[in-house]
Each structure stands twice: as C-alpha cells, then as structure tokens.
Amino acid sequence: MDDAYGLLLKTYRRMGGSESILRDERVAHLVIHGNEVYSSRAVEGLVLDSRSRADGVDVELRVKGGYRIEYPVHMCFGIIPEEGEQRIRLNAKIEDGAGIKILSHCMFPNAERIIHEMDAIVEIGDRADFEYLERHYHGEGGGIVVAPRAKISLGDHSRLYTEFSILDGRVGKLRMDYDMEAGEGSAIEALAKVLGYGDDEITIRERGYLRGRNSRGLIKSRIVVKGMAMSEVISELIADKGAEGARGHVDCVELVMENARARAIPLVDVWNERAKITHEASIGTVDKKQLNTLMSKGLSKEEAIDVIVKGYLR
Amino acid sequence: MAMKDRSILEVRNLNMSRGGRSILRDLSFSVEENRVYGVLGPNGAGKSSLAYALMGLEEYKPDSGEIIYQGKEITELSISERARMGITMLWQEPVRFEGLSVRDYLGLCSRDGDVREYLLKVGLDERYLERNVDDTLSGGERKRVELASILALKPKLAILDEPDSGIDIISLDYIAEIVYELKKHGSVILITHNEDVAMLSDRCLLLCDGFIVKEGEPGEIVSYFKRKCVPCPTKRERYG
Ligand SMILES: Nc1ncnc2c1ncn2[C@@H]1O[C@H](COP(=O)(O)OP(=O)(O)OP(=O)(O)O)[C@@H](O)[C@H]1O
Numbered sequence: 001m002d003d004a005y006g007l008l009l010k011t012y013r014r015m016g017g018s019e020s021i022l023r024d025e026r027v028a029h030l031v032i033h034g035n036e037v038y039s040s041r042a043v044e045g046l047v048l049d050s051r052s053r054a055d056g057v058d059v060e061l062r063v064k065g066g067y068r069i070e071y072p073v074h075m076c077f078g079i080i081p082e083e084g085e086q087r088i089r090l091n092a093k094i095e096d097g098a099g100i101k102i103l104s105h106c107m108f109p110n111a112e113r114i115i116h117e118m119d120a121i122v123e124i125g126d127r128a129d130f131e132y133l134e135r136h137y138h139g140e141g142g143g144i145v146v147a148p149r150a151k152i153s154l155g156d157h158s159r160l161y162t163e164f165s166i167l168d169g170r171v172g173k174l175r176m177d178y179d180m181e182a183g184e185g186s187a188i189e190a191l192a193k194v195l196g197y198g199d200d201e202i203t204i205r206e207r208g209y210l211r212g213r214n215s216r217g218l219i220k221s222r223i224v225v226k227g228m229a230m231s232e233v234i235s236e237l238i239a240d241k242g243a244e245g246a247r248g249h250v251d252c253v254e255l256v257m258e259n260a261r262a263r264a265i266p267l268v269d270v271w272n273e274r275a276k277i278t279h280e281a282s283i284g285t286v287d288k289k290q291l292n293t294l295m296s297k298g299l300s301k302e303e304a305i306d307v308i309v310k311g312y313l314r
Numbered sequence: 315m316a317m318k319d320r321s322i323l324e325v326r327n328l329n330m331s332r333g334g335r336s337i338l339r340d341l342s343f344s345v346e347e348n349r350v351y352g353v354l355g356p357n358g359a360g361k362s363s364l365a366y367a368l369m370g371l372e373e374y375k376p377d378s379g380e381i382i383y384q385g386k387e388i389t390e391l392s393i394s395e396r397a398r399m400g401i402t403m404l405w406q407e408p409v410r411f412e413g414l415s416v417r418d419y420l421g422l423c424s425r426d427g428d429v430r431e432y433l434l435k436v437g438l439d440e441r442y443l444e445r446n447v448d449d450t451l452s453g454g455e456r457k458r459v460e461l462a463s464i465l466a467l468k469p470k471l472a473i474l475d476e477p478d479s480g481i482d483i484i485s486l487d488y489i490a491e492i493v494y495e496l497k498k499h500g501s502v503i504l505i506t507h508n509e510d511v512a513m514l515s516d517r518c519l520l521l522c523d524g525f526i527v528k529e530g531e532p533g534e535i536v537s538y539f540k541r542k543c544v545p546c547p548t549k550r551e552r553y554g
Pocket residue numbers: 332333335337355356357358359360361362363364406507
C-alpha cells in the first residue's frame with residue numbers, strides 16, 4: 001500500500017498540491033486511500049479523528065469555540081488502482097465563533113470500477129465560518145460513481161462557502177446531494193463546476209433552506225456537457241415563514257455541445273412576503289456573438305470555444 | 315489605376331439580404347492603405363451589416379459581389395481566416411465573457427506580451443487588468459477594453475463599428491488618438507452616425523437604406539448629411 005501512497009501524492013502534486021504542506025506542522029491534513037487512513041495531523045483548536053471500518057472511514061472534525069484555524073486543512077482522498085470503494089463519513093462541528101477552510105483533493109486517476117461516497121454532517125454554530133472546496137481528478141476511464149452527500153446547518157450570523165468541481169478527466173456518474181440550512185443573518189454560498197463528456201452522467205441537487213431572518217443564499221452552477229454526456233441540475237432555495245428579509249438567488253448556466261443533453265430545474269419557494277428569491281437558469285450552446293468576437297481576433301472556432309468554456313468553469 | 319494599386323480593400327457590387335429584405339444594395343468602394351475610410355449613415359442604414367459582411371460572419375454572407383483584400387478574393391473565407399490575414403473589427407456592442415480577465419483577454423490579442431500600454435491608451439489604468447470582461451464592467455469601460463484589444467492586434471484593416479457610442483463626449487479625443495494609432499499599422503474603416511467622428515476620416519461614404527448615397531471628401535459628405543439626412547423624417551434620402 002506504500003506504493004499507493006506514493007502514487008496518491010504524485011497525483012496530488014499533479015493537481016497543484018505540494019508534499020511540503022503535508023510535512024508542515026502548522027497545517028492540518030488528512031490522507032485517506034480507499035478506506036485506510038495513511039496520515040493525519042491536527043493543529044491547535046482542531047480535533048481531527050479518523051477510524052477505519054470494514055466498509056468505510058469515520059472522520060470526526062471539530063473546531064473548538066473561538067478558534068480560527070489559520071491555514072487551510074488539506075484533505076487527500078482517493079483510490080489509485082482501477083477498482084475499489086471509498087466511503088467516508090464525516091461528522092464536523094464548527095463551534096461558535098470558530099472558522100476553518102478545507103481544501104479537499106479527490107483523486108481517482110485510473111478509475112474503471114470505483115465508488116466514492118462521502119456522507120457529511122456539518123454543524124456550524126453561531127458567528128462561525130466554514131469553507132469547503134472539493135476538487136476532483138479522475139483520469140480518462142470514466143468508470144466511477146461519485147456520491148457526495150452533505151447536510152450542513154448554520155446557526156446565526158455564520159457563513160458557509162462550498163465549491164465542488166470535476167474539471168480534470170471523465171466525471172463518470174456524479175450524484176451530488178447537498179442540503180444547507182441557514183439561521184438568522186447567516187449566508188450560504190454553494191458553487192458547482194463540472195465538465196462532462198463521453199457518456200458521463202451528472203446529477204446535482206442542491207437545496208438551500210433559509211430559516212432565519214435576513215439569511216442569504218446563493219446557489220450557483222456552471223456545467224458544460226459534450227459528447228453524449230447528460231446533466232441534470234436541481235437547485236432549490238426556500239425562504240421559510242420566519243425568514244423575514246431573507247435574500248436568495250439561483251444561478252445556473254449549462255453549456256451543451258455536440259450530442260450532450262442538459263436539464264435545469266430551479267425551484268424557488270417563498271413563505272414570507274418580506275423575503276425575496278430570484279433565479280436564472282440558462283441552457284444553450286456557446287454564444288454565437290462570443291464566438292464571432294474571439295474569431296475576429298484570429299482564434300479558430302475550437303480555440304474560441306475553449307476560451308469561453310474555461311471562463312465559465314473558472 | 316495608380317490608386318487601385320494602393321488599395322487594401324475593394325468591395326465590388328456587394329448585395330446582401332436578411333430575412334427576405336435587401337439590406338446592402340450594390341455597394342462598390344475601395345479603401346486605401348494606411349487611410350481612414352468613413353462610413354456615415356443614420357440608424358438602420360446597414361452600417362453594421364456591412365461590417366459583418368466584411369468580417370465574414372456566417373449569417374451575413376453576401377448574395378452577390380466580391381470582397382477583395384490585398385488583391386485576394388476573400389468573400390468565401392471564414393472570420394478566423396480573415397482575422398489571420400490582418401482584418402479585425404470593433405463590435406458596436408461588445409459581448410461579455412464570464413470568468414475571463416482583462417489581462418487574459420488582451421493577452422489573446424497581443425503578440426508582444428505587455429498589454430498594459432494598450433489599456434493606458436484607451437484611458438484605463440492597469441488596475442483594470444484584474445477585472446473580468448463580464449457584466450461588472452460598465453458599457454463604456456467594456457468598449458474601451460475592446461478598443462484596447464484592437465490596438466493590441468495591430469491590424470492591417472480595422473473595422474470600427476461606432477467606436478464613440480457609449481463613450482463620453484470628452485473622450486472623442488481618445489477616438490482620434492486610437493484611429494491615429496491604428497493608422498500607423500494599417501487602414502481603418504470608421505463606421506459612425508456622428509459627424510465629428512466622420513471628420514476623422516480621409517475619405518467617406520454616406521450610406522442610407524443599404525445604398526451608397528454619396529462618396530467623397532469627408533467635409534463634403536458631412537455637410538450633405540447635415541443638410542439632407544439629419545432633417546429627413548424617414549431617414550431614407552437615398553436619391554439625394
Ligand atoms: N436578421 C435580420 N433580419 C431582418 N432585418 C435585419 C436583420 N439584421 C438587420 N436587419 C435590418 O437591416 C437594416 C440595417 O441594420 P444595421 O444594423 O446594419 O444598421 P446600422 O446602420 O448599423 O444601424 P445603427 O446605426 O442603428 O447601428 C435595419 O433595417 C435592420 O432592421
């Protein structure tokens with residue numbers, strides 16, 4: 001398995017990560033290959049426990065009240081062989097006044113028959129900040145099922161930012177399901193960026209529940225599908241009865257090329273007359289005027305499409 | 315014939331229709347090297363359509379006629395092919411791009427790396443480099459960035475579709491400077507409905523309802539435009 005560890009780190013470097021970060025005592029990290037924990041480090045104010053089980057790994061993460069973890073926590077998850085299963089159960093608590101940012105690298109460079117599941121329950125207290133950025137690296141095999149599921153609740157005057165992306169390699173089958181709930185004065189921002197091709201299947205469901213007064217929600221997705229890929233994006237934003245002054249926005253753009261297919265289902269539900277939620281969803285091919293403009297600067301059509309698509313996914 | 319030898323662009327009997335309507339009617343004119351050629355005309359005259367036909371937009375293919383650039387017929391060439399031959403165009407309403415910085419946008423156009431100088435020339439400071447070419451730029455700022463991108467390309471033929479629209483009156487000097495700058499490298503087709511802008515040209519045509527009404531010295535064209543076109547209630551004074 002040492003071999004797998006080395007290869008995991010190699011992939012991590014390819015994604016722009018650096019091993020010196022994993023050696024740095026000031027930076028917390030967690031490296032899990034399959035269902036085996038390879039390396040883990042906590043820092044002051046952060047409790048990070050992980051336990052392997054026969055069918056998965058349990059991870060406990062707790063940021064103690066008032067602690068703002070200075071450096072982002074680096075997490076490396078992955079499977080190097082062509083087949084395997086990884087099931088991570090994450091239980092996270094960000095206590096009152098605490099703050100943390102997690103950079104998660106999910107690496108499956110040789111995926112042929114792989115399942116990667118993540119079940120996260122995250123409790124964010126009052127005046128706390130949680131940022132979670134997850135980037136995937138998949139290789140060209142496409143034989144992978146990725147199922148990230150999260151239930152995230154925010155107390156009052158807290159902030160959540162999540163960014164999920166699969167831009168390197170085939171998506172395989174993505175079944176993403178995030179539930180987020182915001183208390184008074186809290187803000188949720190969730191961004192998903194996915195580039196699908198081959199016969200990739202993308203299903204993204206994100207639900208923001210604005211429970212408290214003056215809470216905020218933004219659910220944003222940027223999806224590009226090519227080849228025979230399919231995508232379905234369900235974005236829900238709900239302002240509850242008590243959510244006076246709440247503001248929310250759903251912003252979904254899907255670019256469809258070749259024989260791909262895309263669906264967008266924005267769902268907006270407002271229970272308080274002093275709350276306001278807007279949504280925009282657009283599905284279409286690359287804008288003709290954008291193409292013409294770039295071509296008039298000497299780019300070929302293919303180069304122009306590339307610039308436009310990269311911009312959407314940036 | 316002597317004049318013909320120095321022309322960079324020649325348009326011969328160009329006809330184009332859109333949606334069953336004739337939009338450009340039998341246009342013939344030629345643009346000399348390192349000269350500014352004005353195209354003056356009221357709203358709906360066909361100025362932008364002419365620009366699109368010259369740039370080679372698929373949807374603006376001429377029904378008949380020829381476009382000759384540097385002695386070669388380019389009527390069938392694509393936008394990219396024409397651009398690589400040194401033709402480019404400033405769009406009347408530049409489009410926005412999500413996630414593309416001004417630095418990268420200008421980088422696509424510049425061969426020599428440093429793009430700051432082009433920004434300064436259009437009156438924007440280098441802080442704009444980190445901004446995105448998206449809807450966070452105002453209309454005027456977006457237009458200036460587009461002008462900077464045209465400067466960076468150093469085109470042999472720049473088609474400027476209403477470079478002054480959306481930019482403050484005070485900035486008319488900028489337009490003059492930009493046109494002067496472009497003239498160092500090539501020719502400019504300067505499309506406008508503004509008489510002062512038209513006066514920046516070396517030669518000018520007056521377009522109305524798809525026809526060339528008059529062609530000649532800019533002073534002469536502008537005074538004709540003021541006398542006949544400005545008061546024309548239908549803006550269809552094509553027979554003079
Ligand atoms: N796709 C189209 N279908 C039908 N008519 C069109 C189409 N495109 C342009 N036209 C018409 O062609 C005429 C010329 O349009 P064009 O945009 O070239 O005018 P313009 O001189 O650039 O006007 P402006 O000063 O307003 O920019 C207009 O009457 C316009 O309505």
